[in-house]
Amino acid sequence: MNIKSLLIGSAAALVAVSGARAADAIVAAEPEPVEYVRVCDAFGTGFFYIPGTETCLKIDGYVRFRVTASKGTSEYQQNTRARLNFDARSETELGTLRGYIRFQSNSGGVNGDAAVVQDQAMLQLGGLFMGYTESAFAALWGGGVGNFGIIQTDNGGIYAYQQTQQIGYRYDAGAFYAALVLENDLVPGAATSAARGDWAPDVVGVLGMTQGWGGADVRIAYDESAKAVGVKGLVEVAVAATGGSLRVGMFYNNKVGNRYGVGLPGGAAGETANWSAGLGYTQDVTETVNATLGYQYFDGFSAANGGTTKTAHLVEGALSWTPVTNFNVRLEGNYGWNKSNANVNTTTASGFVWVRRSF
Structure with a gap:
C-alpha cells in the first residue's frame, strides 16, 4: 500500500466516524418563549x-408607625x-x-x-357592586366628592364612619354620578335578635358631580332599625389664587341613636348630633409640605329628646411632609369642647405623629 492510498483510506474512515457521531448527536429543544409581565x-x-x-x-399598601397621645391618659399609644x-x-x-x-x-x-x-x-360588575367596605354614607364605593369628613385630615373631623355588608348600583354619566345602596344593619354580638336587627336593610342614596372648579355631593340615609334619617352634603372648591382646596359641609339627623348621625366631641357614648356644619382648608406650603386646618360645629339633641350635650365644637389640623416619593411624616391634632344642658363644659384633645412608607 502506497502513501496515497493510506491517506485516502484514513480520510474516508474519519468521514465515516464523524457522520456516525453527527447522526447520534442530541439536539437541544428550542426553549419555550417566556411571557414577561x-x-x-x-x-x-x-x-x-x-x-x-x-x-x-x-x-x-403601606407600613405605618404611629404614636398617639390623648388628654386624660397617662401614657402614649x-x-x-x-x-x-x-x-x-x-x-x-x-x-x-x-x-x-x-x-x-x-x-x-x-x-x-x-x-x-x-x-x-x-x-363589581359594571355598575353593580357588593361586599364589605365603608358605608356609602361615609365613603361611596368608586369614589365621590363627599367621601369621608368635612376636614381633609386623616381623622376627617366626625362623619359617622362605619363599615357594612352592602349591595348597590352606581351610575356614572360624565361629570355626574348617582348610587343606591342597601346596607346590612345587623349588629354583631348583640344579645337578642331584636337588638341585632331584622331582615330589612338600611338604604343610602347618593347624588354628586365633579367639575373643574371642584364638586358637590349629597347623601341621604335611612336607618331602618331606628326609623331615622341622616343627610350629608359637601362642596369642595379649588382655590385658584392659592392652589389650595376649600371644603364646606353639613350633616342632619332627626333622631338620637341614628347610625348615620355624627357623634359629638366629648359627648356621651352613642349620642348623636341633631345637626353639624363645618369647613376645612388644605394648602400646599412647599413642594413637600402640606397643611390642613378645619372647624366643625355640632348642635346636639336636648335632654328631653334623649341627648345630654347641646352644643359642641371641634378644631382639627395637620401638617404633612413628604421628603421623597412614597415616604410621609404626618403630625395631626384636634381639640374639642362641648356645653351640656346643665352648663357643664367638657374638653377633649388628642394628637398623633406617624411615619409611613407606601408602595
Whole structure:
C-alpha cells in the first residue's frame, strides 16, 4: 500500500466516524418563549397583566408607625399597621369586572404578633357592586366628592364612619354620578335578635358631580332599625389664587341613636348630633409640605329628646411632609369642647405623629 492510498483510506474512515457521531448527536429543544409581565394601563398606574390572562392586577399598601397621645391618659399609644391591597380588573361585555381585597394588621400598643384580618372585600360588575367596605354614607364605593369628613385630615373631623355588608348600583354619566345602596344593619354580638336587627336593610342614596372648579355631593340615609334619617352634603372648591382646596359641609339627623348621625366631641357614648356644619382648608406650603386646618360645629339633641350635650365644637389640623416619593411624616391634632344642658363644659384633645412608607 502506497502513501496515497493510506491517506485516502484514513480520510474516508474519519468521514465515516464523524457522520456516525453527527447522526447520534442530541439536539437541544428550542426553549419555550417566556411571557414577561406586561404593564396594563387601562385602569391607571400600577396594574400589570397576570401572565396568560387578560386580567389586570395591582398590589399596593403601606407600613405605618404611629404614636398617639390623648388628654386624660397617662401614657402614649403606639401602633404599627401593615396594609396590603389586591385589586383585579378586566373588561367584559357587561362592563368592568373587579375584585378587591384589603388585608390589614394592627399591633396596637402591645409587644407581640398582630392578627391579620380581612378589612375589606368587594366585587363589581359594571355598575353593580357588593361586599364589605365603608358605608356609602361615609365613603361611596368608586369614589365621590363627599367621601369621608368635612376636614381633609386623616381623622376627617366626625362623619359617622362605619363599615357594612352592602349591595348597590352606581351610575356614572360624565361629570355626574348617582348610587343606591342597601346596607346590612345587623349588629354583631348583640344579645337578642331584636337588638341585632331584622331582615330589612338600611338604604343610602347618593347624588354628586365633579367639575373643574371642584364638586358637590349629597347623601341621604335611612336607618331602618331606628326609623331615622341622616343627610350629608359637601362642596369642595379649588382655590385658584392659592392652589389650595376649600371644603364646606353639613350633616342632619332627626333622631338620637341614628347610625348615620355624627357623634359629638366629648359627648356621651352613642349620642348623636341633631345637626353639624363645618369647613376645612388644605394648602400646599412647599413642594413637600402640606397643611390642613378645619372647624366643625355640632348642635346636639336636648335632654328631653334623649341627648345630654347641646352644643359642641371641634378644631382639627395637620401638617404633612413628604421628603421623597412614597415616604410621609404626618403630625395631626384636634381639640374639642362641648356645653351640656346643665352648663357643664367638657374638653377633649388628642394628637398623633406617624411615619409611613407606601408602595
